[in-house]
Amino acid sequence: MAQMAAAGFSFLQRGRFQQLFDVLQEAGYRCVGPRVTDGAILYDTVTKVEDLPQAVRDRQAPGHYRLESSKSELYFAWANGPQALKPLVFKPRETLWQCQAQPSRGLQFETVPPEAPATAVIGVRACDLAALRLQDRHFIHGPVVDPAYLARRRNLFLVAVNCTHPADTCFCRSTGDGPQVTNGFDLLLSEIDAGFVIEARTDQGVDVLGRLPTEGATAKQLEAARQPIARGAQAQTRRFPTRNLRDTLLSNLDHPRWQQVAERCLSCGNCTAVCPTCFCHSEGDEPTLDGSRSEHYRQWGSCFTRTHSYIHGLVIRGDTRLRYRQWLTHKLGTWHEQYGRSGCVGCGRCISWCPVGIDLTEEIAAICASAADA
């Protein structure tokens, strides 16, 4: 019985994992995956399984991120690094268009075609996919489509992985975004000691899966894959009291906690930079030295900066209290009216990468504990 294949699921032996890289590369994809770089796990180009962070665990806590080695042979026995998919679709900086000044006083405008290489990302987590869906809504499902984002988004092939080892900072169970991957992928892997249970969701996914030397997954393998996901979910302790905090936050704009957190917050914007859903950016112009051409670029911005809310003669959010309040009232509050859900997918990055260890779940708990009624 144990050998009977479970419908819809395939199994790839650990020793054959390299074939996934090979098939994707043959299909014309640049593979991007997790790599240990400068003491953190970052997404970068990978060509072979050895590039992946095997036998590594991440220890995360407020203001704290450290990699440790572990005895396990698993490639994905860690939670996340500072990046999600955001830099792959919404680049930290890119030129949008350029303008040529002609001797005749004329101006000639040219859009700069976005770089959008076909990219397969290996190791995408449930929270990363949830964040990508939100960025999709922002950049491509609104009234104006962002062509650069769309071009890169279309060329993504997503190989997701179910999370088995959430970090202490993870709370995707509370936001409803993980640790199990449910949709939005091309291929989904669940790692067990012997290899990977694989499921394909899209036509491209089915195509790639068809070229891998897989066998049918057994019920036992499925069970071995399921258990650590459930255990990981159980292990998460951080949570929000409810998924929709809009009314609570907007009715508590003068709560004393905003001032208390402002006294610790450095207004550095690390949280918005690591957050996989933050979309703010600024634009600017860079003329060439000879003055004949000027490039118009955009780059990631943050509501923690002064320029974010500057209008002539006035900075609308002139101090840290108002900026921290903007971050949370937007992310957890007004996001609901913009995108029908909270802007937080529970990845915990802003907690780990905050230099002073501010934990948004703690701030929310404090506000809710003595909140004025919504």
Place this chain on the structure above:
Amino acid sequence: MPSSETFYQAEPYTLHEAEIVERLQESPTIFTLRLRFTDPGIRSAYRFAPGQFNMVYLYGVGEIPISIVSDPEDPFLLDHTIRTVGRVTRGMDRLQAGDRLGVRGPYGRGWPLDKAGGRDVILVTGGLGCAPLVSVINYIIRRREQYGRFVLMQGVKHSDELLWRGKYERWSRMPDTQVMLAADVAGSNWPWLVGRVTALLEQVSIDPMNCIVMMCGPEIMMRTAIENLLQRGVPEEVIWLSMERNMQCGTGHCGHCQLAGKFVCRDGPVFCYQDVKAFLGKKGF
């Protein structure tokens, strides 16, 4: 009538070259640039509604949001009235006829002129913030018979800052049109009120059930004016206002213009009071 619905260009990063055909100095710090797209195809395709704005680009320096003040029935010539305040506007101030700018737009939702027909139209503008309403004035003046009474209230800090004095005098001679001006501080030759624009409201009779109010200017001024109107029974849903926030993209992506859950560039800049009342003048929003 042009629709007040948003008209977006398919390509958000495509700017069009426009030539300055005329430059008018309105005051020592305010000038109007009359623009014409150099590409005849763009010229004939371009349409806008009063209250919408363009992103206007000064070569090598940057793009800024500027309201379109000319009449939408004549979209071949676009007037932008600009106050010199900083980097981009200072550079634009130096331009002359024949110089070129980049333009993309129009963006945003304009004034609800489709809801104004047959009603008394009351405009309240404060400070130098009247640009977004100038196109409405032009629009209504040309179609005067379609509306009820027309009341124009404009407040300035100092009487010297009043733009278009001649125009106001001309407008005041239109049938059933009342022009009311106020200056916090008045020099000589100021026959109008010395005081706040909100004090003008006290002097005007309003039929709360048959009016529509459009305003722009400092948020504090708008709030005071709205309090007065609400006390007099004017319903919230006929009060409209234009908001100003930092804008980088104009297309709802950069996030700078957010006013709580709204993107001012896309959901505004003209809003019904009902939709923004919780955040109007609220610190931090």
